[in-house]
Amino acid sequence: xxxxxxxxxxxxxxxxxxxxxxxxxxxxxxxxxxxxxxxxxxxxxxxxxxxxxxxxxxxxxxxxxxxxxxxxxxxxxxxxxxxxxxxxxxxxxxxxxxxxxxxxxxxxxxxxxxxxxxxxxxxxxxxxxxxxxxxxxxxxxxx
Numbered sequence: 001x002x003x004x005x006x007x008x009x010x011x012x013x014x015x016x017x018x019x020x021x022x023x024x025x026x027x028x029x030x031x032x033x034x035x036x037x038x039x040x041x042x043x044x045x046x047x048x049x050x051x052x053x054x055x056x057x058x059x060x061x062x063x064x065x066x067x068x069x070x071x072x073x074x075x076x077x078x079x080x081x082x083x084x085x086x087x088x089x090x091x092x093x094x095x096x097x098x099x100x101x102x103x104x105x106x107x108x109x110x111x112x113x114x115x116x117x118x119x120x121x122x123x124x125x126x127x128x129x130x131x132x133x134x135x136x137x138x139x140x141x142x143x
Contacts, residue, residue, distance in 0.1 A: 066129035067091055069112070071137055072100070076119035083117040085124045087135075 073086040082104050089099045089112065103114045108127075115132070116125040122137035 063129075064092075066131050066133075067112075069126055069128055069133065069135060071124055071135040074117060074119045074122055074124060074137060083119055085114055085117050087124070087126075 068090040070088045070090070071085065072088055075084045075086075077083060084102055084104050086100070086102050089101065091097050091099060101109050101112075103109060105114055105117050107114055111129040113127040114124060115127055116123075118124070123134055125132065125134045
């Protein structure tokens, strides 16, 4: 009589078949036991580790609109050696006031950043609290 040694693949197949046999048979036995025994229902339904479903995700409150920027003027490189923009910011809230500011390209004041200045077209592009705005001197100057 000769004994055959199983290779790794053969051992895996035998173990897999054994697990499938046990699981297939035990799930049927558990449901049958739960139907017959009233204590089994309580044990199966109990949360042994006191796990919670978790909190529902909270929604972020809506962000207030960014402050209003009024473009006042644009200077070119010939005047101060760099492009600059003059603008007013209308702050809202309990202390509503208007603030004037002069910035160059790439500079920021709080949450307002000057991205691009075009002195020939008279435009400036701002990052206003995460909102990109392009303002024009012709349209935004007060009358």
